[in-house]
Amino acid sequence: MGQRGGGKRELPTGDTIHVTVGNDRVSFMYSFPNLIPLSAREIRRIRSVLETWDFENIHGAWSGKSIFGGSKEIALQSADQYLKLLEG
Secondary structure: OOOOHHHHHHEEEEOOEEOOOOOOEEEEEEEEEOOEEEEHHHHHHHHHHHHHHHEEEEOOOOOOOOEEHHHHHHHHHHHHHHHHHHHH
């Protein structure tokens, strides 16, 4: 996690937390090339870590894959939605 000009906290995610089309949600991938999501257990673990961090923006692995503002809430809501779907 870093901080850029203006004091905004940035979260670079690589491809495990993937910024989706529309740049308004994230998904949690075990294997992005094979479209295999992470397990519910791993998503719960990631969610618990994200909850403790203070960040405003998320930057994904690919160009143009960023969410500016409200990113923490978006990531936590996306995790909750994933868990709801995975756990029934």
